[in-house]
Amino acid sequence: MTREEANRLLHAYIDGELDAVKSLELEAHLAGNPSVRAACERLREMSAAIRDKADYHAAPAWLEERVRAAIPAEPKDGHARPAWWGWLKPAGSFAAVADWLRPAASFAAVALVTWVVALGVMRPSEDERITQDVLASHVRATLSSRFYDVASSDQHTVKPWLSARLAFSPPVADLSASDFELVGGRLDYIGAQPVAVLVYKRRQHMIDVFLWPAEAQKAEQTLTRDGFNIERFARNGMSFWIVSDLNRDELDDLARLLAERSAAP
Amino acid sequence: MLAAESVLLHQTVSAPLHKPLNDPKRRFEQLVLPHFDAAYNLARWLTRNDHDAQDVVQEAVLRAYRFFDGLRGEAKPWLLSIVRNTFLTWLQINRPADTVGLDDGLIDLIPSDEDGPEVLAARSFDRRMLNEAIAGLPVQFREVLILRELEDLSYKDIARIADVPIGTVMSRLARARRLLAESLGAISNISGTQVHK
Numbered sequence: 001m002t003r004e005e006a007n008r009l010l011h012a013y014i015d016g017e018l019d020a021v022k023s024l025e026l027e028a029h030l031a032g033n034p035s036v037r038a039a040c041e042r043l044r045e046m047s048a049a050i051r052d053k054a055d056y057h058a059a060p061a062w063l064e065e066r067v068r069a070a071i072p073a074e075p076k077d078g079h080a081r082p083a084w085w086g087w088l089k090p091a092g093s094f095a096a097v098a099d100w101l102r103p104a105a106s107f108a109a110v111a112l113v114t115w116v117v118a119l120g121v122m123r124p125s126e127d128e129r130i131t132q133d134v135l136a137s138h139v140r141a142t143l144s145s146r147f148y149d150v151a152s153s154d155q156h157t158v159k160p161w162l163s164a165r166l167a168f169s170p171p172v173a174d175l176s177a178s179d180f181e182l183v184g185g186r187l188d189y190i191g192a193q194p195v196a197v198l199v200y201k202r203r204q205h206m207i208d209v210f211l212w213p214a215e216a217q218k219a220e221q222t223l224t225r226d227g228f229n230i231e232r233f234a235r236n237g238m239s240f241w242i243v244s245d246l247n248r249d250e251l252d253d254l255a256r257l258l259a260e261r262s263a264a265p
Numbered sequence: 266m267l268a269a270e271s272v273l274l275h276q277t278v279s280a281p282l283h284k285p286l287n288d289p290k291r292r293f294e295q296l297v298l299p300h301f302d303a304a305y306n307l308a309r310w311l312t313r314n315d316h317d318a319q320d321v322v323q324e325a326v327l328r329a330y331r332f333f334d335g336l337r338g339e340a341k342p343w344l345l346s347i348v349r350n351t352f353l354t355w356l357q358i359n360r361p362a363d364t365v366g367l368d369d370g371l372i373d374l375i376p377s378d379e380d381g382p383e384v385l386a387a388r389s390f391d392r393r394m395l396n397e398a399i400a401g402l403p404v405q406f407r408e409v410l411i412l413r414e415l416e417d418l419s420y421k422d423i424a425r426i427a428d429v430p431i432g433t434v435m436s437r438l439a440r441a442r443r444l445l446a447e448s449l450g451a452i453s454n455i456s457g458t459q460v461h462k
Contacts, residue, residue: 011439015413017420046442050414053392054399059305063319067326068298075289075333 001029006036014043126191130241133190135225137197138208138243141186147199147206148184158185162196170196170211171238173261180207180254190241200254207244207254214239222248231255235262293330300341301326303416304348310411311352313400317359325351342422349408349426363404398448406441409434 006029012018013026030037141147150161159172162185174182180200188197188210195212220233229251231242240258244251304325309318325348336343356363399407405427412423420438424431 008439011442012420012435015420015438017435043442046446047414049395050399050410050445053395054415055392055396056302056415057306057309057318058302059322060319063305063322064298064301067301067323068294070323070327071290071293071330073288073290075293075330 001025003033003036006030006033007039010036010040010043014040014047130191131223131225131230134208134210134241134243135228135230137188137190137210138206138228139226141199141208142206147186147208149186151184153182155182158182158198161185162187166194166196168196168213170198171236171262172198173258175200175254175257175261178253178257180257202246202250202254205244205246207242207246207251209254209258210239210241210243212239213237222252224248233259235259238262289333290330293333296336296340297326297329297333297344300344303341304344306415307345307348307408307411308352310399310407310415311349311404312355317355321352321355322348324355339422341416342418342425345412345416345418346426346428349428394449398445401448402441402444406437406444409437410441410445413438 006026009018009022009026013023018026030040150158152158152161153176155172155174159170162172163169165187172182172185176182180202182198183201183206184199186197186199188195190210190212193212195210198209198211200207200209214234214237220231222229222231224230228243228245229248231240231251233240233255235258240255240262242251242255242258246254301322305318305322308321308325309315312318312321325344328351329344329347332347399410402410408427409423412418412426413420418426420431420434423434427434427437429437
């Protein structure tokens with residue numbers, strides 16, 4: 001055994017972690033090497049000194065009491081379990097009744113949770129309400145054939161008309177070069193605010209473009225509802241909702257054109 | 266159906282007799298809480314102050330209770346490994362600067378230049394010097410030293426708690442003792458010169 005190996009094994013040796021064979025080898029080495037033997041003794045002394053003199057920090061009694069008190073009855077969901085569950089625990093002569101009640105109580109709890117979740121699901125989100133509003137506006141306009149309050153293919157007529165009646169000035173693009181004919185504009189009330197509606201036409205399809213100032217940029221989204229295609233996006237502080245029975249591809253083209261035109265002021 | 270079965274069960278099996286076996290809190294108190302002092306001792310040596318040790322231990326014991334299902338083998342090293350992990354989380358939140366290089370094992374690759382454990386005789390040091398010297402060790406050496414000398418744990422248990430191989434436990438322990446000897450040597454030199462003045 002080399003001196004390096006002996007020194008390396010000394011720690012395991014004094015810790016009682018060396019196997020019998022290695023221990024015998026090391027002891028033979030120690031017998032012939034006083035300096036390593038002295039090192040071994042100093043290591044033992046240090047170990048003994050630490051065990052003797054280093055502080056062992058026992059926990060204060062109040063801490064153990066506090067932690068004991070904080071341990072719930074059940075490990076998994078001790079925090080989530082409502083307090084009333086505790087009332088149903090078996091107690092004295094009511095144990096059998098309480099145990100009979102327990103499955104009933106859990107069934108009631110599941111029913112309650114289901115009901116609350118269903119309420120949350122059934123309550124329409126803001127986007128869903130807007131979707132319903134813009135769709136209703138478009139369908140009303142189609143049914144009454146009243147698509148516009150101001151009939152004009154001239155953006156310089158439509159824009160001031162809308163601006164005069166709204167608290168914002170909607171961007172009005174002339175897209176006739178791309179075969180989207182501006183036919184007019186109207187006002188409506190969507191998501192609890194007055195909005196501008198630009199009306200475009202391609203072949204016989206009427207296209208409503210709803211516009212209002214948007215604080216937050218929303219992700220672009222397309223959806224189909226009751227046979228109508230809906231697209232929405234936001235550009236330059238404006239929220240755009242497009243509704244039409246026009247096919248998806250052509251509506252995409254319009255959305256892209258509108259987005260390009262309003263990309264920058 | 267379910268309710269009827271439940272009633273039947275309770276009439277045939279006497280509740281007070283089987284309750285302790287099925288009561289997880291009781292089992293936890295019997296198996297794990299006897300090691301509360303060990304948990305506190307480790308937390309106290311890791312955090313180096315009472316207040317933080319109290320927070321770490323309380324969090325660790327409650328966490329241990331949540332994962333009580335996962336207890337395999339002996340409770341003491343299991344609880345201490347949770348204390349250590351809770352400490353690391355605490356450290357990341359409260360002392361993020363101290364976590365640099367803590368768990369990457371790089372520190373074990375730094376070669377030590379001594380060829381032998383030429384440690385000083387430790388008999389002559391008083392408690393205060395020794396405690397300060399241990400508290401001054403880097404945490405990965407401090408923890409193996411505390412687990413070995415104060416908790417009297419095997420290399421295998423220490424490896425499990427510190428989440429390192431047994432060989433690393435051995436080398437960290439050797440390093441811890443050498444650093445401690447050096448530190449005590451430095452302290453003794455300083456006090457020596459002070460005495461001479």
